[in-house]
Amino acid sequence: MTSAVKLENAESLLDRALEILASGSQIEIRNLVRSLYPAEAAHILEALDSESRAKLWAVIPPSVIGQVLVEVNVEVGAALLKITDRKDLIAATESMGADGMVDLLHVLPEPLLSQVMESIGVHNRNRIEKALSYGEHTAGGIMSDDVLTIRGDVTLDVVARYLRLRGNVPANTDSLIVVDRKEHFQGVLPLSQLLSHDPHTKVAAVMDTRISGIPYRMPSREVAGLFERRKLLSAPVLADDGRVVGRIAVEDVIGLIRDEADHSLMSMAGLSEEQDMFAPVVSSAKRRALWLGVNLMTAFLAASVIDLFEDTIQQIVALAVLMPIVASMGGIAGSQTLTLVVRGLALRQVTGSNAGRLLFKEISVGLLNGLLWAGVVAVVAGMWFHRPDIGILLGVAMLINLVCAALSGVAIPVLLEKMGVDPALAGGVLLTTVTDVVGFMAFLGLATLFLL
Structure with a gap:
């Protein structure tokens, strides 16, 4: 019940902000801003288009803008910095503690960074320079020096x-x-x-x-x-x-856990958790074009496998109807395993010492599910086309692909992790390629061997 109430409040807050911004009432916008915590303001800013975002940002007091900039994602923060008066930004640092200042300096571009560092006192500058000397993604980078x-x-x-x-x-x-x-x-x-x-x-x-x-x-x-x-x-x-x-x-760590979850979710689609949801169309299209291009190349690879069996497909048209089933089932099964392993790697639950046992377990699951659904599709396909032989070959191909999907779902992310490549980012594309190629090769290859 508590979670539902909080979710509803977050949604109603955003709806109220959108309604007030649409009305154009400066008084209501200012009243809204005064009622918001910095994190709430950041949440709303990330959910607004550039025009509405500029309206809201214009009335946020300079004493608060530094705290808000720390909360928003990198891309939204960069867009807000472009429309922020430098004097207001420097004034914002005066009301921030050393920890908040360090977080803010991490997101500032070099010219602004130098100006802000020059504007603070010698004592604070020494503290901040020491804090900045630690790696951003280390314990030293997230710690507070306010120690008792x-x-x-x-x-x-x-x-x-x-x-x-x-x-x-x-x-x-x-x-x-x-x-x-x-x-x-x-x-x-x-x-x-x-x-x-x-x-x-x-x-x-x-x-x-x-x-x-x-x-x-x-x-x-x-x-x-x-x-x-x-x-x-x-x-x-x-x-x-x-x-x-x-x-x-613990409040420093909560943000880390959320960021890690966002990273895993967005990386599975080839995106970054720091991207602006309302970024310009052209820039968004450019970013996504890369992974669409990679996917297109893998699709051509799968198509080339089908082309190898063109004569077989022409003689037995039913194969063209049924072969997407093999690839689709392999893709789903592989994605289940891949997601499980990527999560395990992120939580440090998958290591070199237990990866072998996990691989054996997932292959066993793939084999069991493969036997179950191979029997189902064999019967259905055989009755559909009145060709029991085609149904049997479809079932065998599906069994092969499900086992291969389980093997790939474990091996691909583990190998990518060892190579220093984010498995959440590249694993899905590689897995889809493997299951498509193996699925088509198994089904059409078996049909060529036994039906012609």
Whole structure:
């Protein structure tokens, strides 16, 4: 029930924005903008065409535009930067924290990047330059340097008084990071321990030493997996010598998980998750033309296989009617396996040690389904054309293609991953080619051998 309500609210918010923008009332547009969180504004901006997007962007206050730019995808952000006054952009950075500033600088083009860096103070510039030195897609690139550390040799009462004097703690703080005199990581003190133990107890006596810090070089994709597996709310980030250099909170990881899901979904169609849904027609057509061209070449390859058996098809016309069935069933079966394996690779559940067992399992599934549906199509095709021999050959060809589809559905993404190619991006095209070629070759080849 909760999910349905949230979804409805998101839809109604977009509908209301579209209605207000269509009315052209500047007062209502400004009232709408004031009621939005930055992420909500970004969601609406991504769903608008360029004209409506410009109307809404024009009334977003400079103090908020930096936070919105961080939330929108890269292509929409680039379009918004073109219509943003540079003075407003520089002013926006003044209201942003160091973490938000780093995220914003990652999306700024070079001329603007230099201007923004020159406009901030020396202290902030040093912090930001240090943050930018970490890889964008690493633990260091997503961490916050707003870290609250305590020593293990003090009492819980001292820690409590320190927190009261400090006045605030970093967002999503579920535990305090314990370090030694040289800032080396020792463990964490859950806030529940701080509140439930005798105030005179030393931190070292109740801190949790089972939690290990995250190396700053760890890929962000692995960080997301770590948070998911261990149900973490936050974790310290460590330098090579064990010093605490930052902290990652769960809110930083949620975005990573969403981005990874978007990437997998869009890559299956040869698209990028950073593309603007309302990009100009010409630029969208150019991007999609590449994969259409690749698909066309593979289609010609499949057609060339059919051409090899032109004489067979001319003599037995029923083959032309039935052969798409073999390729279609192989394509569906292969796509099921491919999707399963691509997901497993993304979650690091498929490795060299278990890929062989997965391959055996998928081939067994393909064989079982192949036997089932081969029998069905053999009977149907035999009765349809009054040729039991054609039905039997169709069933055998389908069995061959389903087993081959299972083999390809596992092997193709695993090999692409080893070659450093995104299996979600290229796997589908290669799989379709294999199932089409094998399906046509098996069916028409068997017909040539046994029916002529």
